Each structure stands twice: as C-alpha cells, then as structure tokens.
Amino acid sequence: MKGFFKLMLLSFLGFFIAVSYIFYDNQTTPVNTKSIDKVKAPYQSFIYATGIIETESTNIPIGSAVSGVVTKLFVRTGQEVKEGDPLFSIDARDTKAKIELAKSKIKVADVTLIKTRHQYRIDKELHDQAPGVISKGKFLASVDELALVKANLALAKAELAFLNKELKRHTVYSPITGKILQCKIRTGEFIDSSRITSRAIVVGSNKLRLRVDINENELLRFKPKTQAIAFIRNQPNLKIPLHYEYTEPYVVPKTALTGLSTERTDLRVLQVLYSFDKPDFPLYVGQQLDVFIKVPPKEAL
Numbered sequence: 001m002k003g004f005f006k007l008m009l010l011s012f013l014g015f016f017i018a019v020s021y022i023f024y025d026n027q028t029t030p031v032n033t034k035s036i037d038k039v040k041a042p043y044q045s046f047i048y049a050t051g052i053i054e055t056e057s058t059n060i061p062i063g064s065a066v067s068g069v070v071t072k073l074f075v076r077t078g079q080e081v082k083e084g085d086p087l088f089s090i091d092a093r094d095t096k097a098k099i100e101l102a103k104s105k106i107k108v109a110d111v112t113l114i115k116t117r118h119q120y121r122i123d124k125e126l127h128d129q130a131p132g133v134i135s136k137g138k139f140l141a142s143v144d145e146l147a148l149v150k151a152n153l154a155l156a157k158a159e160l161a162f163l164n165k166e167l168k169r170h171t172v173y174s175p176i177t178g179k180i181l182q183c184k185i186r187t188g189e190f191i192d193s194s195r196i197t198s199r200a201i202v203v204g205s206n207k208l209r210l211r212v213d214i215n216e217n218e219l220l221r222f223k224p225k226t227q228a229i230a231f232i233r234n235q236p237n238l239k240i241p242l243h244y245e246y247t248e249p250y251v252v253p254k255t256a257l258t259g260l261s262t263e264r265t266d267l268r269v270l271q272v273l274y275s276f277d278k279p280d281f282p283l284y285v286g287q288q289l290d291v292f293i294k295v296p297p298k299e300a301l
Contacts, residue, residue, distance in 0.1 A: 039236045039290055042229050047221055047293040051212040051230055051274070053285055055204030057176050062201040065169045066090055067193045070185060075201070077183040081174040087201055088185060092170035095163060102160040109153040116149040178205040181285055204285060210242060210276060212291050213254055213269035221295045228274060230289040238281055242274035242291070 041048075068090035075087050123142040126134045185191075185200040210230060214222055225244045232238040247270065254269045274291075 039231045041292055042239075043227070043292060043294040045295055045297040047214060047218045047295050049212050049214045049218075049291045049293060051210040051289045051291045053208055053283055053287045053289065054211055055178065055181070055285055056207040056209050056275075057178060057203075057205035059181060059285065060175060060203045062087060062172060062175075062203055064090060064172055064191045064193050066166075067191060068092075068170070070187050070189045070191060073183075073185060073187050075180050075183060077180055079180045080178075080206075081180060081203065082177045083174055085174045087172045087174055087203075089172070090170040090191060092167055095167050095170065099160065099163045099167065102156060102163055105156040106153065106160060109149070109156045113146075113149045113153055116146050120146045174203055176203060176205055178203055208276070208278075208283060208285070209245065210240075210274045210289065210291070212272045212274060212293075214272060214293070216251060216268045216270065219251075219270055222270070222272075222293065223295060224272075227294040228291060230274075230276070230291045232281070233288065233290055238279070240276050240279055240289070242276050245273040245275050247272045 070088050071091045072089045073087075074085070074089075075081060081087070120142045123134055123139050127136075127139040180201065181204045182202040183200075189200075191200070212228075224247060228242040228244065230240045230242055232240075251268045251270050254267045
C-alpha cells in the first residue's frame with residue numbers, strides 16, 4: 001500500500017515538473033532594441049538619392065595578357081602600390097627555354113654569316129681581278145647568299161627581342177598609383193587570359209568619389225552644381241559636403257534597391273558624380289550613403 005502511494009506521489013511530481021518546464025520554456029526573453037536614428041533633411045526642398053563610394057580611377061580588375069600558373073604574388077589586400085609595381089608573375093619556363101633556343105640560333109646565324117662573307121670575298125676578288133675564272137651567275141649567287149644569311153641573322157635577333165618582351169608580359173604590373181582593394185589570387189592558381197576572370201585583383205586610386213543615383217521621376221527637379229550633402233547611414237551627425245563633378249548623360253537601370261515600398265524593380269536612374277574632401281571618419285569603397293540634393297520647390301518649376 002505504501003508503494004502505491006509513493007508511485008502516485010512520484011507521478012504527480014513528474015507531471016508538475018513537466019508542466020512547469022513547458023510554461024517557463026514558452027516565456028519570451030525581453031530584447032532591448034535601439035531605435036534607428038533618422039537623418040533629418042538639411043534642405044527644405046530636396047531630392048533624396050543614394051550614393052555608392054568608388055575610387056576616382058574606378059575599380060580596375062587586373063588581368064593577364066598570358067595564360068599560366070601564378071608563381072609569385074607581390075601584393076596583398078590593402079597594400080599601397082605605385083604605377084609600375086609588380087603585382088604577380090606567371091610561370092615563364094617555356095618562354096625562357098625559347099629564349100635560350102633563340103640565342104643559339106643567333107650564334108649559328110653569326111657563324112654562317114662569317115662563313116658566307118668569306119666565300120663572298122673570295123668570289124668578289126676572283127670576279128674583279130680575274131674575269132672569266134668565275135661566272136657572273138655564281139658571283140651573283142654568292143651576293144644573294146650573303147644577303148639571305150644577313151636576313152636570317154636579323155630574323156633570329158628579332159625573334160629574341162620578341163621573346164624578351166613576351167617574358168616581361170609574364171609579370172603583371174600596377175597600371176596606376178593607388179591601393180589593392182581586393183586580392184583573391186593565390187600562388188599556384190591557373191590564370192586563363194582567354195576569358196574574363198572573377199576580379200582576382202582589383203586596384204583603385206586613393207582618392208574617392210561618390211556615384212549618386214537620381215530617380216528618373218526627379219530628373220526635372222535636378223540642377224547641376226547645386227548644394228548636396230551625404231550622410232553615413234543611421235549616423236545623422238556624420239555628414240559630408242559634396243562637390244558636383246559631372247553627370248553621365250545616360251539613364252540606366254538601377255542595380256541597388258533600397259527596399260522602399262514605393263520603389264519599382266524597373267526603376268531607372270541618372271548617375272551623377274560628386275567629389276568630397278576626406279572626412280575625419282573612415283570611408284570604404286562600395287559603402288552606400290544617403291544623399292540630399294538641394295532643389296527649387298515644386299511650385300517654382
């Protein structure tokens with residue numbers, strides 16, 4: 001009888017623990033959320049747009065004129081480079097072997113030229129001092145042979161010069177002074193020059209600018225050389241005065257959408273380029289900013 005009561009007590013205790021666990025497990029933990037600071041428009045009448053930071057030179061994907069395996073990498077991401085600095089080199093053993101072969105051909109052509117020149121001098125002396133000993137046809141053949149040997153020597157030297165230039169193409173150099181924005185290439189990787197690679201190395205100048213996309217619905221209100229200010233997103237205290245540079249007079253489809261309910265996926269934009277002085281806070285290539293461009297009120301149009 002006592003065992004029965006113990007069993008009932010344990011059953012009720014287990015049931016109570018299970019119900020308590022389910023009840024407390026369903027309780028949601030309160031989450032402390034911070035509201036996003038909204039940027040206050042600096043102008044009474046304005047155009048709102050988004051801008052992408054890019055380098056003044058634009059981002060330059062580096063390719064290779066020759067195909068092959070990367071044997072050495074000279075740079076890393078974020079490194080400063082000058083125009084003409086080496087970036088990476090391609091395996092050049094085949095070209096070096098061809099250069100040695102071309103040098104051997106030049107030596108053979110030099111020896112052949114010496115031999116042919118000696119024979120030409122003998123034939124010329126006989127032709128000039130003892131007419132009739134050597135026929136005119138044989139003498140002219142000697143002249144032609146000398147010209148042919150000289151041409152072969154020049155051809156061998158030109159081939160060597162071409163191979164030396166080809167050897168230089170196995171090392172890729174920076175086209176500008178700037179910074180390595182991306183470096184995805186690795187030693188031992190095969191580079192195919194016949195197709196576009198996936199931006200293995202990207203170089204850009206140190207000076208930045210802002211590419212602003214203006215909605216096609218706002219084009220009539222936009223005026224070049226008017227005041228414009230960019231803000232770091234969700235940071236209303238971090239603003240950047242902009243200086244108008246130029247407008248690309250070609251309306252293109254918008255590639256970056258903001259997610260607003262009023263924004264269409266088939267929206268087209270006019271791209272305007274602005275420069276700015278380097279601020280005290282950091283900026284990065286590809287960063288998106290909120291842009292406000294001052295315009296006349298709609299009633300004034």
